[in-house]
Amino acid sequence: MLKSIEDYLKNIYELQEHFERVTTNQLAEKMGITPASATGMIKKLAAMNLVKYRPYQGVELTDAGRLMALEVIRHHRLIELFLAKALGVPWDRVHDEAEKWEHVLSEDIEERIDRFLGSPRWDPHGAPIPDKAGNIEQRPRVRLCDITHPQAVRVLEVSDHDPELLRYLGKLNIYPQTDLTILSIEPFDKSMTVRHQQSTHTLSALVTSYIWVLPEEHMKKGQANAV
Amino acid sequence: MLKSIEDYLKNIYELQEHFERVTTNQLAEKMGITPASATGMIKKLAAMNLVKYRPYQGVELTDAGRLMALEVIRHHRLIELFLAKALGVPWDRVHDEAEKWEHVLSEDIEERIDRFLGSPRWDPHGAPIPDKAGNIEQRPRVRLCDITHPQAVRVLEVSDHDPELLRYLGKLNIYPQTDLTILSIEPFDKSMTVRHQQSTHTLSALVTSYIWVLPEEHMKKGQANAV
């Protein structure tokens, strides 16, 4: 399996998490290539039965394609956690490194890393790590910016694509598993004031849109999500 | 720096360790490509001032080329040791993995691995790890097959290119730093009978040609080479 094919499948998978149909333009923009290039590769993937392609209508992964995408994502997330745990790489740098390593990981080393980490369920940003069979855990979660009333929440996951965001959250000590109390929500700009341990911070709507939390109705049931 | 350029430089370096002149054919054979392909890339490397090239006469690395080669080798050997120490990968498998990883290692991670391992001087096969400046330790050493009289020797290094050899030596518990006593050398086929701890083994000349040891005259001076 070639590197670029792995990359296309992974990116299509990630877009499918957010959008009904994945269009050529979306994919091209996400991958930093031209739409023409995306079209070409999509046709190749379709010929390999990794995606279903209807010209002008977008792509979607086949079962085989999704399985491959999930394997790449498994590699990516295991490597992220491995770099963090074994080498102390800060969480804002693990993503870019994993982008490169994910394509050179053998089955044997994958298994050893998995064992070393104790078959972890989440990566350093709280994203679920698919198992070897391609099962990926779906947790009930809402974006922090979509919460409308003051309440206690637990951070489940944060976006990993912008290192600056991660450094900011790191400074505030906000990580997956962190408990926050939403004190108030400003109607004007939806900025949110939260308490965390001893300190209080005000988070912009941009920041809260990149944070997913456990919804209130699930907070009681001891869904502690210990790693 | 591109993967294939790194590979060419590394292979030229390795050939230069054994031969005066590195020829197109040697390089092509070592890399599993055709001589025509090697010629093409050599010209490219020469244009980049990484090798000195005289048509029909072979190549040699420039200072810049040697420095790059040594950086790749540093990556390779640090990764081999890291895989062995951190993940318990057996020494007959670390080479092939490192071949892939060496091309995706960032400076930051290189430093972290180096720190994790305590700035090690040798890889799992006993080969010296160049420092960041490109200095590589030269130890006095002889091939075991070149020793002509019974004596005590210490294994310094073994060839890492054949996993089968490494598994064989592993079964015999022969590793770098292992002390052996040469009991006898058979004149007919140069096979060697050695004692190691409680057991005695007879090694063929093929095997002994892949093992480097500390020459007798250096054995006293406590050159223990602790890792």
Add this chain to the structure above:
DNA sequence: ACTTATTTTTAGGGCAACCTAAAAATTAAA
């Protein structure tokens, strides 16, 4: 519904790194 704007695809190239086959240079042998 028809024109305009946008999205997507096709057509035609470029570049890196490989290949085969033929030509040229070097080395070895008679």
Add this chain to the structure above:
DNA sequence: TTTAATTTTTAGGTTGCCCTAAAAATAAGT
């Protein structure tokens, strides 16, 4: 030293993945 064998290079081609520019299909605006 002339021929034969070997090594090395050149010439031309393939594949993978990217590009730009132009054409075609779809979607939007009046």
